[in-house]
Amino acid sequence: MYIDISAKKIVFILALILLLMISVYTTNTEKVHYFGSTPFFYTIIVGSKYAMNSVVADIEKTTLFAQSFFSRSTITQGEERGIPVLTYHRIVNDPNDTSNVPLATFRDQMQTLKNAGWQAVSLEDFEAYLKGEKQLPDRSFLITFDDGAKESFYPADPILQAFNYHAAMYVIVASSQTPESTYYLSPQEIQWILKTGRWSIGSHSYDGHRPYPADAEGDAGVFFADRLWIPNQARLETPDEFATRVTNDLTHAKNALQQTYGVPIDTFAFPLGNETNITGTANYPAGASTTEAIAKNIYTFGFLQTNNQGFTYNFPVSAAPATDIASQTKNMLATDFVVRRIHVDHDWNGARLLAILENGREKGLPYQDDFTQDNGWITSWGVTDLGRNNFTLNATSQLTSVASFLDGSELWNDYSFDMSANWHIGYLIAEADVTDSKTYDACVFSPGKVEIQSSTDGVTQTLASVQNPKIQFGDGVRPGIRVRGSTIECAWNFSAVADSFARVHAGGIGVQIWNDTPGTAALQVNSIIVRPFTTSSTSTPIQ
């Protein structure tokens, strides 16, 4: 062999081989440390993009901070009265993906909110606020991401970083353990997101987010709402088995997350309905509420979508006994266990999201609405339409009524609510003291008659009934309801026509139209005005 084996050459080559081996080994261990079993090519592409965006975000954060010294803040200071929560899934690149928000839209949304003075708080602060342990500034909100996907974190985090926003990630435990996933965050990545200080985590079930067979044919059922099929016994599970199964999953999820990540897991986001794209077999009507009851024993708060039956903001628990109308209303609005979240649609630009959040903010009195824009009317059932200087309500073919109430009015107390309407059919119901779609006080007008009713969770009590020939169908009629202290008074054309002294709580305003023939109820409201019963021009809202 014509070889030159000098010591110098051998040492050099050995040192080189050692260096290469160490580099390769270190690269691998570092990658596993940060990304777990995520495939390499994904970590390189997404990781480097994320690193670059983080650097840019830092610069932006510093710039914004410097700017804040020089600009006069037009943001109202004060304390928060209720906090809205937003739900996101993934932040995607495809603008045609209708289930997930595109990156540019998300950026626009966050930028618009930031500019308008909104601040996303941490989950811990939110929980403390709901428990009454902490006050938060005006225009605080909570951002949540469901499923614990990689695309929930990597595109969104630099934006949150730039604006100093916090967020909460709802992790499906079993999915996070998927090896080599390019969809779900691995446990190592979840450690990382917790370390950034911007993120908190909560439970999104252990493995309840995918379809399970709910009948013999294997049709998909919702884990938390349907009785599932037991194949080797060829039967549906019993309600007890359902309860056990749900309890196990919820408990297992909480324990697993607390153990793995060392953080308290007090919140649970229900994987149900349109969050799973599984419609279910609906073979167990009590399923969802059973799950809710079980979850209440395991977690402190449970997140559900807003369902148009309640206000969009969430209020703190109330420890004080209901000694007066104000405290009674507080108790009724307070979060018991369920926290409502607004699902952010993929086509909401920043201005639209801002309008939705602003609509939920406490509205001041006096309040006037001529319906040129939507100031936050929540339609609980039926079809409503506004924006052309009037507000029309129409019952759909199966329904006998249409109901809508005004978001942001829930903290009102002691006011008169008058409207101008075109009324030609059915019972016109002017609602006040609304705390949700089934709990309110109302003046129910029908030709020649008015009744004062009080509804609590859909159970209606008639407090007064008065005949009055002045009350008739017509255009531009002026029904009204006044609430003050323990008095509920009905007005027609600004003069009182009935009263009751059985008022027990306050709340916001709403409108309903009812007719016994389904599909016929219809009403057009032209304008409304709400005036406070105080010498000052603002209401005495619930403190």
Next chain:
Amino acid sequence: MNTPITMPPIPRIVRVGDEISRPRTDDDRKVPFRPIPADLSSQGIRSWLDDLGPWLMFFFSIYVVLMLKLITFHSLFDHMLLGFYSILITTYILSRFLFSYFKKAVAYDGSYQPSVAFVVPAKNEEDNIAETIRRFGMVDYPMEKIEVIIIDDGSTDGTLAQMRLAAAELRGKIGRVEVTHWEVNRGKREGMAEGAKQARNDIVIFVDSDSFIEPDCVKHLTKYFSDPMIGAVSAHTDVFNRDTNVLTRMQTIRYYISFRVYKAAESVFGTVTCCPGCCSAYRRSYLMEFIDEWLNQIFLGSKCTFGDDRSLTNYMIRKYRAVYSEDAKAFTVVPDTFKVYMKQQQRWKKSWVRETFIAGSFMWKKNPIAAFSFYAYMFLAFISPVIFFRALILYPIQEHQWPVVYLLGLFLMLVIHGIFYRINTGQRRWMLATVNFWFNTVILMWQLPWAVVTLKDSRWGTR
């Protein structure tokens, strides 16, 4: 390592095949290849810093290749052939660099000066032949020990006249200059054999009619023959028309690497499988043992008319050793159009296929590492088109994805070659050539299977 290469004086027109390159003017004659620095010490510091970046890139590329192997480990595990191929080819190529690093340098010993005979068979090379021959008179070697044998193999142009002119000039310095004229073309193999037989000196140096040797080429070739086991020595041939276009620049890198890395690695074991005809030296006494057998070599029923140099080397290494001399410098002209290049590559692949099978029959007797490397290379060369087909055709169809890892791995390997060239020659314009290398490797991958299919067809046999 970075010895400045002085520019050889340029012949008037360089012609390859039927294509005509741009005519060079007197101005070209004046521009040196690389400026000779006035201050040697400043050149030393500057070149160390100059090369630091490329060195780092070189080792970083190896690191990335290793990372790629690690990343794709799972899929390699699942697909045994792919996995084996992937690991083997990386190991093989890196081993070539490793062995060439350990190649022993041989110092020139003035006391050993065997007599040499230059043999130049030529056909229709009127533009270059004079320069080729002229250079024999400029070598740094005792002129009385040199003889020159030139064969005109049925040229139809002014080659013979040019030969006679150059020979006449030489006769003043060199004792014996023989010019043989054949009316009818007999083929290069006949020309080489005739030249070797006419020669009387100890070492026969075959030089192509479009190759130019450096003055110290001879002594760096002959110094190896003091070892009686050595039967053949390959010179280091660089590309003469490097700067013509990106294709020639790419071939420059290819030539450089194939000599300085691959032949050097083979040379460590004395089993260089091809001492190329552009400039190689053979011990005449050993040559005569098999020259007729070689001349009448038959393959698949017909006489072999191509791959003469590779075939001759294979005959030599059956019994003796063939090595490579990195100091013996020569230059050759390469195709500057793709069509001519493709034809040349096809020809070379056919001769490679034939000769590799023949050498495979006895290579197992050699040094185990050399034998393993040889058979590994055979395997890799034949499997490459299969892997290529799978990566670039099957995979995109099945997975709807580009074969990023395959193309990236291939590219990185070629980058490693390109950087190596850059470090050792200081030539900055290597990147585009490397990309061209990658391109050409991909689009000419079909040539090897095609060579196997058309092995019997000797239509492209002549140059």
